Amino acid sequence: MVYYVKLAPVYPEVNRENTLYLTHASFRSEEYTVQAGLSFQAVQEWMYPLKNVEAVSAIVDYGMDESFYIQPTDLSGDFKVALKLTDPAFFRIYSFRFLEGNPFTDSDLASGIHTAVISDDLARRLFGTTQNVVGRSFSLDYVNYRVCGVVRGASYLTSKSYAQVYLPYSVFGNYKKPFSDKFPYSGIFSVTFLVKDKAQADALRAEIRDLTRRVNLQYKDQWQLELWKQPTSHWLSVFQSHPSDAGFNPWKTAGYLIVVVLVLLLVPALNLSGLIASRMESRLPEMGVRKSFGAGRNILLSQVMWENFFLTLAGGLLGLVLAWIVVYVGREWVFTLLNSRMLKTYFKQALALFRQNRLFSTLYIAGTGLAIAMTVVMAVVYYVKLAPVYPEVNRGDTYYLSGTSFERNKDGRFQSWSYAYSYRALQEWFYPLKNAREVSASTFGAVKYIQPSDRSGDFAVQIVETDPAYFRIYAFRFFEGQPFTQADLESGIRKAVITDKLARRLFGEEKGAIGRQFLLDYETYQVCGVVRGASYLTSRSYADLYVPYSTMEGYRDAAYPEVPYCGPFQVTVWVEDGKQGKALCDEIHEIVRKQNLLHEADGLKMSIDDDPVSHLHASLMMSVGGGGGDWWRAVRYLLFILLALLLVPALNLSGLIASRMEGRLPEMGIRKAFGGGRSKLLSQVLWENLLLTLAGGVLGLVAAWIALYGCREWVFRVFDRYAWLVPEGTDVYVSGEMLFAPSVFLITLAFCLVLNTLSALVPAWLSLRNPIVYSLYEKR
Known part of the structure; x- marks a missing residue:
């Protein structure tokens, strides 16, 4: 377990296998030797322009020994926080889950604006919640900072990414100043690289070796640069005490x-x-x-x-x-x-x-x-x-409504109808719900066929027709693009979010798929997003592609003409907490009660069994069956x-x-x-x-x-x-x-x-x- 935590891809350091570090540099002249990080000038001239890399992030690692304190608004007393000064690329290397907001941008970094990404535990301590925090301000060492994003906090054990406050390094007053005036490229920065694979890692090391050779030729009469065998892999960085350790x-x-x-x-x-x-x-x-x-x-x-x-x-x-x-x-x-x-x-x-x-x-x-x-x-x-x-990271606060049934017993004639919910039910009952954070409607999944452009033969895919809220309830990781929008849903445009596996099968890779088209049951769809696919074991969210339900023929039609509220949709509701979940159940049961009162004269009675059910309830009932x-x-x-x-x-x-x-x-x-x-x-x-x-x-x-x-x-x-x-x-x-x-x-x-x-x-x-x-x- 000790070495699993140190080496395995754990949140947010899920890219450890493809992450490299350059933490120290040695600058040596005839009179002096300095071991430090790289200066801002070195980062700008040497590191950011590197070609064999997916992302480059500079982090202030030197001069950060002093403590940083927050002054809370309730005057309860200053408290110390862990701080990291970095750039926007840091959030591309480390896969933080943003509960709200976004990372600071390159323009924020260039302007030196006082903006911050904070962890969820700090947000709760400062503001009592993780919601509606973006735009609010707090005092750090008596300087005001505006919150631009709230992330699920990293563990102290993931030391490369851990902090409670992440700031643009441009807010640090001396970030452009070299560590030593005698060596203008020595400074306070370490550099983290994200590469695509081992081949690109080897190419990056070769590129940095060539960079070192050219720098030493340029300044051979003044000083020499030594980077040892950096950048080092994450595995090596765990066991090697210092990059200069030749005996390791x-x-x-x-x-x-x-x-x-x-x-x-x-x-x-x-x-x-x-x-x-x-x-x-x-x-x-x-x-x-x-x-x-x-x-x-x-x-x-x-x-x-x-x-x-x-x-x-x-x-x-x-x-x-x-x-x-x-x-x-x-x-x-x-x-x-x-x-x-x-x-x-x-x-x-x-x-x-x-x-x-x-x-x-x-x-x-x-x-x-x-x-x-x-x-x-x-x-x-x-x-x-x-x-x-x-x-399905929100299972604890997710409720499901899978279907309804209607009975009519009038004039000695008994009739019954059972199905899921219709489009009319969505519009009148579920989308307007008050006790819900998000409400999503989707079909139960179906198998359709894709006609690949290489004419290699049709192949089956699992498809879910849904709405944009689906991607707010289920925290899909987008490799590129974004979900289809509410406007796409209302217009019925044929857009699709596809999984990385399907993207590789259709286009050879998951990158560069946005805007490309494919045939699904001989209808043309355009890719708007590529996500990391869900497992078949997470059955509520599993599919190969996700499309707006408005692309489905007759999606507004009811399943039975006698009952306009039966149709093809199941409903998923995301609530804030258990208290709101109970209020949601009461609200839906009130809808059922009103419907039965409204149609009492017609002898029509509606039932939703145990719905809405929590994820725990629904999963446990699968073990014994029945209701x-x-x-x-x-x-x-x-x-x-x-x-x-x-x-x-x-x-x-x-x-x-x-x-x-x-x-x-x-x-x-x-x-x-x-x-x-x-x-x-x-x-x-x-x-x-x-x-x-x-x-x-x-x-x-x-x-x-x-x-x-x-x-x-x-x-x-x-x-x-x-x-x-x-x-x-x-x-x-x-x-x-x-x-x-x-x-x-x-x-x-x-x-x-x-x-x-x-x-x-x-x-x-x-x-x-x-x-x-x-x-x-x-x-x-």
Whole structure:
């Protein structure tokens, strides 16, 4: 986890793989040597004009040691904030999610205007909200700044992008001044580069080497420039203390990490084999009796393996839960843990345990890993269903209305109609809703066919007809372009937002697709935006292309002439919070009540079942099927599965530990005789079990990831009452944020830690209660 946070593409540093850094430069003359950043002149003349790069951002890194304070308007006292001085390209390199507003512009940078992008936590502290903050002012070191954007804040652990306030570097008074008058190109700036791929990164390094060579030729009689091997990759920047470190060996660092991982995995695994061997030794008479009655070796071996399989299913989950608790609670120090000597001591102790009980440790770890794997699979499946994952990041505040039904019982004649909502219902009921942040109408998705320009043959695509609000509810990342507008919707113009995958299939790449045309069911559509595609697992937002619903023939027509409110549209509503969600439900139920009063004389009665339903409610009901609002039935169903996965293996695991403790009674008796206290011995047993569990947790986690990715076409539907097949040709994409979600592992680890601790605590405590004489007599 420590190195995942340091190296993996986490928000907002999702482009780490293609990010390079130039942080230091050395300027050397015959009399002086200066190591600093680059000056504003160097950035303007050398860095910004570089060709082999997608984006170049200059950041003030020197002279920023002093603290910066905000003076709140409520006079509650100044407080310190983290500040970053940069340029607009910074927000193209780091994928900040803007809750409101935009980054400052190049003209803001050139003019030195006092404008700022602030984090959401600072916005709440200053203004009490993250909404309607743009345009408001605050005082930073007694200078007023106007807010131009509010972003979801970065973590302090993503140090390259972390700050609470982002300002144009032109507000810094001395930003044009060199670090040393003797070297006009030395200064206060570091530079961050975004490249397209490894080939462009190599080309950028070659371009900078050539730049260094030309500069040194130009100033050979005055000074020489040294950039070492910069720009460095993100991976190298994590492990290398300074670019000038000539003795740094990345392979040595990699070898060190491999040894750490192997020790964490193999030592507890081999120790588990000793536990099983000890238990089998005590079961030899039982096996002899069963053999004498005709039980074959294969049958007995199979039974033992199945016993251990079910015993250890839940064991490893504990280690995972514990790891997540430690990472969160000790986040201020745990990310430096791998450099401590204490860890080496633990490794030596674990290695000794491994050598003593090799077979037992191996089998124990494998079983524990399986327990973790099964529990993590379940946890990730429901995380993907319920958590805010791209692009459905607003799930917690999203409500759905999927359909309605009408009944008429008049003059002894009964009629009923059921469908989704019509265009008239949208205009009269839903678009005017007061208790809603955004309201979007869309079709349920359909399959249509594209006729490619290369005449390679028609191919099927998933299409959603919708409105512009759809892209405000679902936070699609636009590679280029923008959603179609309200004017496009009203005019019925054939514009389309397509995914990056479809753009590559149609045009060869996702860049340069804006304005280009394609045929959909032999109708010409123009591309207005290209987005990062949603996964098939985020079914509410998944499609290959999105078009205005006004391009759909007869979109204004009702499904039934008798009932003008039934049609092809489902409705998605985004609210501010749970309070507004409750008000939304009341408002819609009031609409239903008024409609039934209005048509009471006609005998027409409207019903919307449980709508509007929250995302949580809708997802849980998929597990048990049916309606009626009994979503607690789904909760009970899931808890039963979880307890079956955890309790049975945990109870069996306690039996394994009890068997091992029985074999260790003489050892415990001797240690007691020499002064070993009960609590100390108990602590050692618990730590031994914890090491085993942690190793099993890592193994199970890897197994879960492999299962989730390899079986992604069906495993994410395994808990649904009504599962469906994935359409042919659909790639079920599983993103990193789905697999590596911290909350999933934290919950899973919490369950496993408690159960595994109890399974070790009870047998160990009972064993250690035996008198010293009894323990020594056990193997006289």
